[in-house]
Amino acid sequence: MEHLLGLLRIHVHRGVNLAVRDLKSSDPYVIVRFGKQKLKTRVIKRNLNPEWNEDLTLSVSDPNTPIKLMVYDKDTFTPDDKMGDAEFDIKPFVEAVKMHLQDLPNETIITKIKPSRENCLAEESCIIWTNGKVVQNLVLKLRNVERGEVELQLQWIDIPGSRGLSM
Structure with a gap:
C-alpha cells in the first residue's frame, strides 16, 4: 500500500445549467471517485442550478490518479439518471503544494491551467495562494450530457506524521 501524502x-x-431529467427539473x-474512494453530496430537490456547498475529503497517496465526478438525478422508483460526468487531474495542484510557498501576497496566482481536450475545464x-493556503478553483464542463457545469474548489490538508509532499 502506498503512503498517504495528505488529504484533498x-x-x-x-x-450550473444542469440537464433536465424529470418533468421540468x-x-x-x-x-x-478517486481510486477506491467514493464520496457523495446531498440531493438538492428540483433545481438545475443547485448550491451544494459541501466539503468532501479524499486521502491522496497517488497524485497521478485522476478524480472522476459524476452528477446524477435522484429518482424514487427507478434507477437514478445520469446527468453527466467529468474528470480532472490533481498533479498541477499537488506540484504547487510541493513548492512549500510561504508569505506570498494574498491572491497570488501560482499557475494557470488552460481548458483543453485532455481536461474537462x-x-x-488558477491555482492561487490565498489566506496562507494553496487553493484551486475549477469549473468543469460535464461530458456525455447536453449541458451543465460543476464548480469546485480544491484545498490541501497536510497530515502530521504522514510522508507529506516533501518528496
Missing part, C-alpha cells in the same frame, strides 16, 4: 478537500460549490447530487483554472 474538494468543496463542491454548485452546479432534476434532483441532482454529485459522486466523486470550462474555463481557465
Whole structure:
C-alpha cells in the first residue's frame, strides 16, 4: 500500500445549467471517485442550478490518479439518471503544494491551467495562494450530457506524521 501524502478537500460549490431529467427539473447530487474512494453530496430537490456547498475529503497517496465526478438525478422508483460526468487531474495542484510557498501576497496566482481536450475545464483554472493556503478553483464542463457545469474548489490538508509532499 502506498503512503498517504495528505488529504484533498474538494468543496463542491454548485452546479450550473444542469440537464433536465424529470418533468421540468432534476434532483441532482454529485459522486466523486478517486481510486477506491467514493464520496457523495446531498440531493438538492428540483433545481438545475443547485448550491451544494459541501466539503468532501479524499486521502491522496497517488497524485497521478485522476478524480472522476459524476452528477446524477435522484429518482424514487427507478434507477437514478445520469446527468453527466467529468474528470480532472490533481498533479498541477499537488506540484504547487510541493513548492512549500510561504508569505506570498494574498491572491497570488501560482499557475494557470488552460481548458483543453485532455481536461474537462470550462474555463481557465488558477491555482492561487490565498489566506496562507494553496487553493484551486475549477469549473468543469460535464461530458456525455447536453449541458451543465460543476464548480469546485480544491484545498490541501497536510497530515502530521504522514510522508507529506516533501518528496
